[in-house]
Amino acid sequence: MTYPQTFVQDIINEYFVPVQINNTLDENKPLLTRFRHIWTPDLRVLDADAYELYRWNGYLPPAEFAAQALTALGQARLRLRQFDQAQGHFSDALRRFSTSFAAPEAAYFLAVTNYRKSGEPNALLHGWHDLEKTYPTSEWTAKQNFD
Amino acid sequence: MAGTIMWVPTLDDALAQSKNSGKLVLLDFFSPT
Numbered sequence: 001m002t003y004p005q006t007f008v009q010d011i012i013n014e015y016f017v018p019v020q021i022n023n024t025l026d027e028n029k030p031l032l033t034r035f036r037h038i039w040t041p042d043l044r045v046l047d048a049d050a051y052e053l054y055r056w057n058g059y060l061p062p063a064e065f066a067a068q069a070l071t072a073l074g075q076a077r078l079r080l081r082q083f084d085q086a087q088g089h090f091s092d093a094l095r096r097f098s099t100s101f102a103a104p105e106a107a108y109f110l111a112v113t114n115y116r117k118s119g120e121p122n123a124l125l126h127g128w129h130d131l132e133k134t135y136p137t138s139e140w141t142a143k144q145n146f147d
Numbered sequence: 148m149a150g151t152i153m154w155v156p157t158l159d160d161a162l163a164q165s166k167n168s169g170k171l172v173l174l175d176f177f178s179p180t
Contacts, residue, residue: 009151012152012173013152013153015170015171016171016173017155017161017168017170017172018152018153018155018172018173018175019154019155019156019157019158019160019161019172019173019174019175020154020175020176021158021174021176021177022177022178022179023177023178024178024179032176035174035176037176040176040177040178041175041176041177042175042176042177043173043174043175043176044172044173044174044176046161046162046165046171046172046174047165048162048172049162050158050162050172069173
């Protein structure tokens with residue numbers, strides 16, 4: 001997969017150490033097995049110990065890819081309990097790509113991040129209320145409904 | 148560098164750079180077309 005758009009390149013260069021693995025080369029077979037790779041595009045976000053923090057499959061057009069990458073960064077930083085960084089990435093995804101496929105996921109987990117950081121239930125409830133208002137048909141709106 | 152993604156050559160290199168920089172690794176499995 002190539003990334004000709006500057007705004008996509010900027011996100012990758014600023015926030016990631018990027019590495020591409022050609023899945024047709026014999027020399028890469030051990031990595032394909034190690035990561036249970038099955039289909040391209042196949043993108044993983046790893047920590048420095050190669051622990052997988054997030055993944056997605058399939059082609060996305062540039063703006064969707066950028067939104068997905070920022071949401072993936074937010075998810076990864078949240079799982080590392082780096083709440084300030086997670087808030088920044090989710091907020092960036094929502095501000096720059098509010099109509100993207102990934103935006104509802106970013107909104108859902110921004111609320112989770114705010115709650116985990118503050119311990120304040122209203123941080124979660126207000127965020128999820130906004131999610132429901134902004135993205136009423138999203139799967140993430142369905143997932144926040146615990147009635 | 149503008150207009151270029153700074154791909155590192157191997158996963159081991161990426162993990163080492165991640166450890167030093169604090170950045171996360173983006174591992175992109177691809178099939179050339």
